[in-house]
Amino acid sequence: MSYKGIIVTGGAGFIGSNFVHFVSREHPEIKIVVLDKLTYAGNKKNLEGANCELVVGDIANKGDVEKAYQKLLEITNNANNEDLAIVHYAAESHNDNSLRNPEPFIFTNLVGTYRLLEICREYNLRFHHISTDEVYGDLELDDPNKFEPETPYQPSSPYSSTKAGSDLLVRAWVRSFGIKATISNCSNNYGPYQYIEKFIPRQVTNIISGIKPKLYGEGKNVRDWIHTEDHSSAVWTILEKGKIGETYLIGTGTAPGTKNEKGGEKNNKEVIETILEIMGHNKDDYEFVKDRPGHDMRYAIDASKLMNELGWQPKYTDFKKGLQQTIDWYQANQDWWKSEKDSVEAFYAKNGQ
Ligand code: NAD
Ligand code: DAU
Numbered sequence: 001m002s003y004k005g006i007i008v009t010g011g012a013g014f015i016g017s018n019f020v021h022f023v024s025r026e027h028p029e030i031k032i033v034v035l036d037k038l039t040y041a042g043n044k045k046n047l048e049g050a051n052c053e054l055v056v057g058d059i060a061n062k063g064d065v066e067k068a069y070q071k072l073l074e075i076t077n078n079a080n081n082e083d084l085a086i087v088h089y090a091a092e093s094h095n096d097n098s099l100r101n102p103e104p105f106i107f108t109n110l111v112g113t114y115r116l117l118e119i120c121r122e123y124n125l126r127f128h129h130i131s132t133d134e135v136y137g138d139l140e141l142d143d144p145n146k147f148e149p150e151t152p153y154q155p156s157s158p159y160s161s162t163k164a165g166s167d168l169l170v171r172a173w174v175r176s177f178g179i180k181a182t183i184s185n186c187s188n189n190y191g192p193y194q195y196i197e198k199f200i201p202r203q204v205t206n207i208i209s210g211i212k213p214k215l216y217g218e219g220k221n222v223r224d225w226i227h228t229e230d231h232s233s234a235v236w237t238i239l240e241k242g243k244i245g246e247t248y249l250i251g252t253g254t255a256p257g258t259k260n261e262k263g264g265e266k267n268n269k270e271v272i273e274t275i276l277e278i279m280g281h282n283k284d285d286y287e288f289v290k291d292r293p294g295h296d297m298r299y300a301i302d303a304s305k306l307m308n309e310l311g312w313q314p315k316y317t318d319f320k321k322g323l324q325q326t327i328d329w330y331q332a333n334q335d336w337w338k339s340e341k342d343s344v345e346a347f348y349a350k351n352g353q
Contacts, residue, residue, distance in 0.1 A: 001126075001240055004083040005031035005076035007068050008052070009059050009116065010090030012036040014194040015130070015228050017046035019089065022232035024050040031075045035059060035068035036090065037108075041195045045336060059090045059112035065119050085126035085239060088116055094197055095134075095159045096353075099293060102158035109162035110169070117173040120181070127181040128239055129170045133224070133249065134160035135185060138296035141222065144256050146302040147185070149247040156294050167247075174245045182242040184235060186250035187264065187301045190322065191228035192329040196337050197344050199223075200323070203272055203286075204330045205337055207279050211345065214353060217291030219269035222298040224251050226264050227316030237312040251301025252314045258304075264319060265300055271323075278324055290352040 006023070010016040011034030023030055032052035036042045037059070047054060055071050057064025072084060090112060092098065092105040113129070120127045136147045137154030145151075153168075155161040173179040194201045203213040234250040242248060253263020266274075273283040306312045316322040330337065 002083075003030055003085050003126075003239070004079040005033070005072045006084065007033045007035055007072055007086045009035045009086065009088045009112075010042070011052065012038060012042035012044060012046050012054065013089065013093070014041070014046075014191075014198075015189055015231060016089035017050070017193050018191060018228040019087065019232045019235060020047060020050045020052050022229065022236065024052065026236070031072065033068050033072045033075065035064065039092075041093065043193075043336075046193045059088075060107050060115055062115055062118075065115050069119060069123065081123045081125055085128065086116055086120060087128045087130070087235065087239065088113065089130045091163070092159065095157045096197070096292060096351075098157050098159035098162075100351075105158050105162045109159075109166050113166035113169050117169060117179060117181075120179050121173065121177050124180070126239075127170070127179055128235065128242075129167065129181060129183045130235065131167050131183055131185045132160065132163050133185050133187045133251070133299045133301055134296065135164040135167055136299075139298040139300055141220065141298055143298070146253065146256055146261070146300040147249060148302050149249055149305060156296050180244050182238050182244065183247045184238055184250050185247065186231050186234070187224035187226050187299055189228040189231050190225055191326055192333075194228075196340060199268065200271065200275070200326065201330060201337070202344070203275050204279070204327050205341055207276065207281060208331060208334070209341055213272050213276065213286035214289045214348070215268055215272055215286055216289060216353065217295060219272065219288070220267050220297070221295060222265050222267045222300070223271075224253060224264045224299050224301050225266060225271075225319060226250065226252050226314065227322045230314040230316050233315070234306060234312050237306070237310050241310045248306045248310070249301045249303050250306060251303045252317060253301055254304050254307065255302045263301060263303070265298075266319065274320060274323060275327065278320070278327055
């Protein structure tokens, strides 16, 4: 499948903007409209250098969604609807925020996804829904199983439950209305342009700012890290070769018992120590803070379906190298995050974190 134009929702956020840069670079002939509300997590600067049109608007607002579609028709010279797609990244994405105020998560993640599905139904547009491994709940540290596309949904937080709900809407719209949709559930991303509330950029910018990194609970929780550039290439592979109605898990690891079963799995303590080491500090120069309520213990993705059926492979298999590049980016782009740092830390401090 090839496309003449795509709408990228949430394209001014972390993963969405990395995807927009990826498509601009790898497929310059494809026209891109970014539909983004520019919440605290969205930043126009993330799109500098990318070839795209930004429509500032809310995915939960029918008129804004229609405006983005009309803009796509305009810049593709009225391309046929079968040559157009919506790639849906926009979301309220931070668990800690969802624990304090779930409301925007309901509107953006559920109502917003509904609006996009409806416009796809009206114009017969291809839809790809970006979701998360968190919909599957969590695993024990010693659980021999990993998440697979068929793993039952068991989300823990307001964030992950709204993502799970949005996945179910997509599945229902495929079955009931014949929407041409696919879903991907990816593990934790790292890389440039990630808002500094999230674990890795928070600790990197803490160290640059002379603040001790903060580890929740005992630091034993495991996340399955993937570089955001690999997430982009995986999504592109699904758009090109994915089977309508299917769910693909995106991660760097394979099935239990196979050579690459560990993938990007690392506990938070290991990640903080690696960051400190790369940045030339003592490995134990961090502090423990209050844990997150309902904190998921471990995520682990088996991405064999994507690898075996669609032939995708990750490129960033050396976590330390990818982390080094990410740290370099935050060091070189202090203007991008400095003005937000105090307010993000003040917000966490209020919560003992
Ligand atoms: P982010 O918070 O960095 O960016 C979200 C973007 O969506 C922002 O640009 C924001 O302005 C925009 N947005 C929010 N509400 C909107 C609305 N109502 N209308 C239009 N735009 C709106 O998020 P991210 O980390 O880049 O995550 C992107 C997607 O990937 C999300 O769907 C998330 O669930 C999913 N995901 C994230 C990760 C991760 O590790 N961060 C992993 C797997 C899946
Ligand atoms: O698994 C995919 C998910 O990864 C995405 O769906 C979410 O959008 C994304 O935010 C991320 O969720 P997490 O909750 O795993 O990410 P976060 O960066 O908030 O935290 C990662 C881990 O680090 C988690 O175990 C909590 C811990 N943590 C976090 C912060 C901010 C700390 O120990 N200290 C911190 O300061």
